[in-house]
Amino acid sequence: MTTPIDLEKDSEAAINAQVEKLHPSEIADILESLPQKQRDKLWQCVDQEKVLAHLSDGVRGELMQDMPPTEVAEAIQSMDTDDAVDVLQDLPDESVEKVLQAIDVQEYRRLRQVLFYPENTAGGLMNVDVLIVRTEMTLKQVLHYLRRLDKLPEKTDILMVIDKDNYYQGVLLITDLLTHALKLTVEKVMKTEMEAIPAHLSAHEVALLFEQRDLLSAPVTDEQGILVGRITIDDVVDVIRAEADHNLMSQAGLDKEDDMFAPILTTTRDRALWLGINLITAFLAAYVIGLFETTLDKVVALAVLMPIVASMGGIAGTQTLTIVIRGMAVGQITDTNTPFLLRKELAVSLLNGMMWALVVALIAILWFGSLKLGLILGSALIINLFCAALAGVLIPLLLRRLSIDPALAGGVVLTTVTDIIGFSAFLGLATVFLLHNV
């Protein structure tokens, strides 16, 4: 959907003309897909204040470095509260101070309300631009009140209803306002079944609620039940996208904000850690193989076949792990269904283990002409697939209990287990049955 801009060849005037036709979020997308040098060049041609809110955290942080605090302050004042707070949270602490000093008092108060809540809670997601009506007003009064406002906040599909003590009571749908008799009071028409979202609820739970109830916007209340803001679906969509990115990227040890075009040294450093962690597990596997050096020395065919057992275990275990991690993400894994799930995964692993054991055993027998070798390979495969299923269910549950992100660490721990069990089962069985001729 994006028009190609050639930053190498186009003149500044031509670039400006191109950019003006685009939505700020489209410009943000283009910026994110440009190598650094071209990115900096384009950044000078765009309306920075408008584009800022649409950039991903990493790229935004990088581009804001050279913006003077007064310009950041100005940009922030034209943003939704939640976006403004997002931007502030990406700045180094000393810059935040400078920016906050440059904005006006009313704006400062507005930001403070949201900055008070952690970023990944309902409070951190909310906007404070809420239209409020009281239970005793008639619809006619509400319509008059709205007409006196110059402009309603964007994405207003509901008005929040409070009683005289500011306690949240329910919502008045704009569509109901348009179709009900004008003399009715708000109390008669409002929907009370929509519970307000507590400000401390996690962003993850907020997203689940929006999805389950097909909400467009929802009221947020503090612990006392006082209305403090509203959450709109566009911010929830961002949460859903960020969680999905996180699940996908962290399996490869990457950050969800990973910038495709970050400088080479930054990327090298970010990736080195993950390679280092995996190197440890690789050496663990090597150590296990080393324990069987004598066996390997005598039967070289074992070295040829041993990666098969480890690799199949890793694949089967990853399938189980993925199912469990996804189930946990959508809240479908409970204490009551875990035993059932475990039994099922073990049964599946045994069936698939026996089937593929037959296949690998046959191939090994034909290849190396040794019935014993085939039987050993097949048995090791069954053992490893069974352990892989066990690990695939238990590892994410255990990690969650330890407050370690299963999407990040699950894969490494799992393949460590399947490698070690795979190599030691195969080489161990071989040592007993091939070498000692039992």
Next chain:
Amino acid sequence: MTTPIDLEKDSEAAINAQVEKLHPSEIADILESLPQKQRDKLWQCVDQEKVLAHLSDGVRGELMQDMPPTEVAEAIQSMDTDDAVDVLQDLPDESVEKVLQAIDVQEYRRLRQVLFYPENTAGGLMNVDVLIVRTEMTLKQVLHYLRRLDKLPEKTDILMVIDKDNYYQGVLLITDLLTHALKLTVEKVMKTEMEAIPAHLSAHEVALLFEQRDLLSAPVTDEQGILVGRITIDDVVDVIRAEADHNLMSQAGLDKEDDMFAPILTTTRDRALWLGINLITAFLAAYVIGLFETTLDKVVALAVLMPIVASMGGIAGTQTLTIVIRGMAVGQITDTNTPFLLRKELAVSLLNGMMWALVVALIAILWFGSLKLGLILGSALIINLFCAALAGVLIPLLLRRLSIDPALAGGVVLTTVTDIIGFSAFLGLATVFLLHNV
């Protein structure tokens, strides 16, 4: 957020009481997280017509099997068009006929309009319950028109504006209707900058548009520019979630609709294929190792160390692959930035390769007391990490050109490459420099 229901112990009356307190989508979530037997039991206690629209395709298909066509027909008539069409598409063809015969003519026409478009296009996502006004109407006339309607369609934030030939002209925001002077015409107040979405646009592109523009709903037009329906954000959220699930699950060769509690035999069959494909790649690797049997026979330390090179290549390649697949999903990989991305990934791989080569070489030298072995291991690691970066960028691009889903096939192809290159580089170098004593 879900109340625990104990299907083993609770009486039917107790279950009914629990269920009545829940939103249909919460009931759907519970159904999906139950083993089959308990799922069937709960299904008998719930308002099936209401829950149907909220179930995932797989579970819905299974539960609908025993519903009589007349009941399905009744359920469908109370659903949004797009949900109704979703349900129909999950039924076997002969059941669809029976259901369509049982619904009334007007409803049949409504469904036909959407059934005409493929499921994963704007046309397949849209609803046809559109509120339409004409350019020459005054706001006062619009308000009167709305007030005559009993109820506005859910999630109506905009009215669609058409000219006298039914061509789409723009949208009238409900919030503008409430704040602008009543004597103004629709033409004066409507927003013309919102382009309609062409009915044949892919669901993926629709989701990107909604995200970029922060839309709540958008008009859909056919090739002639005639308004045919509207898409609301709740359906777009479903698309985003489904795509995210697909990306996550297909990496492990799983279907995004994979039912955690499907019967054991179904799951065993679904997973067997993936294991079989990976078994082929494992045997390919074994074949490559087999080529170096003589070398392995002479230096058993090679068997101990060889999985390290292959495994590190797989890890590094997966990082690159994940970045590229995600970049392709959000549309940030273009022909112009691919060469840059490739150069960068290769540079990163060389830097990380050299660094970790030093580490593994040192460990190997200390472990086996052979300088040569260490140098061979380090060199093989550098070669494999370089090839892994190359493969990580090129494989997904190549697969996309061949119209094969990179999220599904990318990982298998990549690890086949890194296994084969890893084993042959390490064992090949060892054959030349250790055995032949060059």
